[in-house]
Amino acid sequence: MDDALRLPAESGRHLITELQALGLRLEDASAGAAARQGGAGPSDHKAVTVLGRTVMVPVHGDGARQSPFIARAPDARGVSVLERHGLAVGRIEFPRQPRFYALQTFDGVPYSMIAQLHGRDVLATTVLQTCIRYGRRSTSCQFCAIGESLKAGRTINRKTPEQLGEVARAAVLLDGVRHMVMTTGTPNFTDRGAELLCESAFGVKAAVNLPIQAQCEPPDDAAWFARLRDAGVDSLGMHLEAVTPTVRARIMPGKASVSVEDYLRAFEAAVGVFGRGQVSTYILAGLGDSDEAILAMCRTLIALGVYPFVVPFVPLIGTPLAGHPAPDAARMRGLLQPLGRMLIEGGLKSADIKAGCGKCGACSALASYETDAALV
Structure with missing residues (x-):
C-alpha cells in the first residue's frame, strides 16, 4: 500500500499504539459495516492496515467517537487518508470482506x-x-x-x-x-x-x-x-x-x-x-x-x-x-x-x-x- 507519509519505524509503532488506545472515527459509516460488535475477542473493532501491518482498532463506543483520528472515505481500493486533529498522518487500508x-x-x-x-x-x-x-x-x-x-x-x-x-x-x-x-x-x-x-x-x-x-x-x-x-x-x-x-x-x-x-x-x-x-x-x-x-x-x-x-x-x-x-x-x-x-x-x-x-x-x-x- 502507498502511504501518504513515510513514517520512521518508531513513529509508525507509536501511531498504531495511539490508534488502539484512542480508536478511530469513520467519515464513511459504511466503512465500519463489517466491524465486529458483541461476541468474544476484539469486539467493537475493525481490521485496519496501517504501514503494512493489519491491526484491530476500536471504531464503536464513546472512546472511538471522541478520537482525534478520522479515516476519510475510502477510495475504490479501500484506501483512506488518516487524519489526526485534521492533519494527514498517512494512508490506511480497510481489508476487503472475505x-x-x-x-x-x-x-x-x-x-x-x-x-x-x-x-x-x-x-x-x-x-x-x-x-x-x-x-x-x-x-x-x-x-x-x-x-x-x-x-x-x-x-x-x-x-x-x-x-x-x-x-x-x-x-x-x-x-x-x-x-x-x-x-x-x-x-x-x-x-x-x-x-x-x-x-x-x-x-x-x-x-x-x-x-x-x-x-x-x-x-x-x-x-x-x-x-x-x-x-x-x-x-x-x-x-x-x-x-x-x-x-x-x-x-x-x-x-x-x-x-x-x-x-x-x-x-x-x-x-x-x-x-x-x-x-x-x-x-x-x-x-x-x-x-x-x-x-x-x-x-x-x-x-x-x-x-x-x-x-x-x-x-x-x-x-x-x-x-x-x-x-x-x-x-x-x-x-x-x-x-x-x-x-x-x-x-x-x-x-x-x-x-x-x-x-x-x-x-x-x-x-x-x-x-x-x-x-x-
Missing part, C-alpha cells in the same frame, strides 16, 4: 455466523456462545460481551465440528487463512470447555491442515492438555485478563474463583505438553492492575515459558464496563517497551507461536516492541 462470507453451510447457516476473519489471515470462532458465568452480574466478567452477538442474531450458539471444518477449509482456499483461534464460553466447572475444543479441533483437522490455538479456562484435570494436543490443537491460550486477586474479584467475580495460583500450575503443566512459547495468556491493561504488577506477572510467565499477550482494555458497548476508560498510549508504551525486551531475553517470540492471538498480534502493538528489542 470471500468465504458469501457462502453458507448445507443446512443454510451463513459461514460468517460460524467463524470470522480477524486481522489479515486468522480465522476465529467461539465454539459455544454461552457461558455459565455470563447471565448473572454476581459471576459475569464485566468486560465480556459474549452473549451480545448471539442476542442480535449474528451468530449461532453451538458450532458443530463439521461446520467448523467446512468453513475453515473454505477460508483457507478462498482467503488464504493461515491459522485459527477457537475460544469458548465456559460450559461447566470441570473441563471448562476442553472437551468441546477437542471435538472442534478434530473436526477442523479432518477437513484442512490448519494450525489451531484453543482457548479456555484451566480444566480441572491436566490430562486434558494432552487430549487437546492429540485432537489437533497446536497452541493453547488460558487467559488471566487481570493479574492481582483484588482486581480479578472485582472485575470477574466468577472467573476469579479459579485463582492465579491455579492458572500458574495449569500453565506449567500445559507448557510441558505444548512446549515453551506455545502457551499464552491475555492480560488486559487498564482494568485496575498497576504496571508494576503486570510486568511482574509477565516475568513469572516468561520464566514458565508462557507468552504474555498484553493488550489495551477497550470498553465494549452493552457491558458493565462500557464507560470505563481505556489506557492511554503513553501507558501502553511504558508497558510494551520493557515487555518486548523481557520476551527477547526470555527467548519467546510471537513469530514462533504456531497459532493464536499472540502470533496474529492485531490487538496489541506488542510484536513491534518485541522486534525493536531484538535489534538493540
Whole structure:
C-alpha cells in the first residue's frame, strides 16, 4: 500500500499504539459495516492496515467517537487518508470482506455466523456462545460481551465440528487463512470447555491442515492438555485478563474463583505438553492492575515459558464496563517497551507461536516492541 507519509519505524509503532488506545472515527459509516460488535475477542473493532501491518482498532463506543483520528472515505481500493486533529498522518487500508462470507453451510447457516476473519489471515470462532458465568452480574466478567452477538442474531450458539471444518477449509482456499483461534464460553466447572475444543479441533483437522490455538479456562484435570494436543490443537491460550486477586474479584467475580495460583500450575503443566512459547495468556491493561504488577506477572510467565499477550482494555458497548476508560498510549508504551525486551531475553517470540492471538498480534502493538528489542 502507498502511504501518504513515510513514517520512521518508531513513529509508525507509536501511531498504531495511539490508534488502539484512542480508536478511530469513520467519515464513511459504511466503512465500519463489517466491524465486529458483541461476541468474544476484539469486539467493537475493525481490521485496519496501517504501514503494512493489519491491526484491530476500536471504531464503536464513546472512546472511538471522541478520537482525534478520522479515516476519510475510502477510495475504490479501500484506501483512506488518516487524519489526526485534521492533519494527514498517512494512508490506511480497510481489508476487503472475505470471500468465504458469501457462502453458507448445507443446512443454510451463513459461514460468517460460524467463524470470522480477524486481522489479515486468522480465522476465529467461539465454539459455544454461552457461558455459565455470563447471565448473572454476581459471576459475569464485566468486560465480556459474549452473549451480545448471539442476542442480535449474528451468530449461532453451538458450532458443530463439521461446520467448523467446512468453513475453515473454505477460508483457507478462498482467503488464504493461515491459522485459527477457537475460544469458548465456559460450559461447566470441570473441563471448562476442553472437551468441546477437542471435538472442534478434530473436526477442523479432518477437513484442512490448519494450525489451531484453543482457548479456555484451566480444566480441572491436566490430562486434558494432552487430549487437546492429540485432537489437533497446536497452541493453547488460558487467559488471566487481570493479574492481582483484588482486581480479578472485582472485575470477574466468577472467573476469579479459579485463582492465579491455579492458572500458574495449569500453565506449567500445559507448557510441558505444548512446549515453551506455545502457551499464552491475555492480560488486559487498564482494568485496575498497576504496571508494576503486570510486568511482574509477565516475568513469572516468561520464566514458565508462557507468552504474555498484553493488550489495551477497550470498553465494549452493552457491558458493565462500557464507560470505563481505556489506557492511554503513553501507558501502553511504558508497558510494551520493557515487555518486548523481557520476551527477547526470555527467548519467546510471537513469530514462533504456531497459532493464536499472540502470533496474529492485531490487538496489541506488542510484536513491534518485541522486534525493536531484538535489534538493540
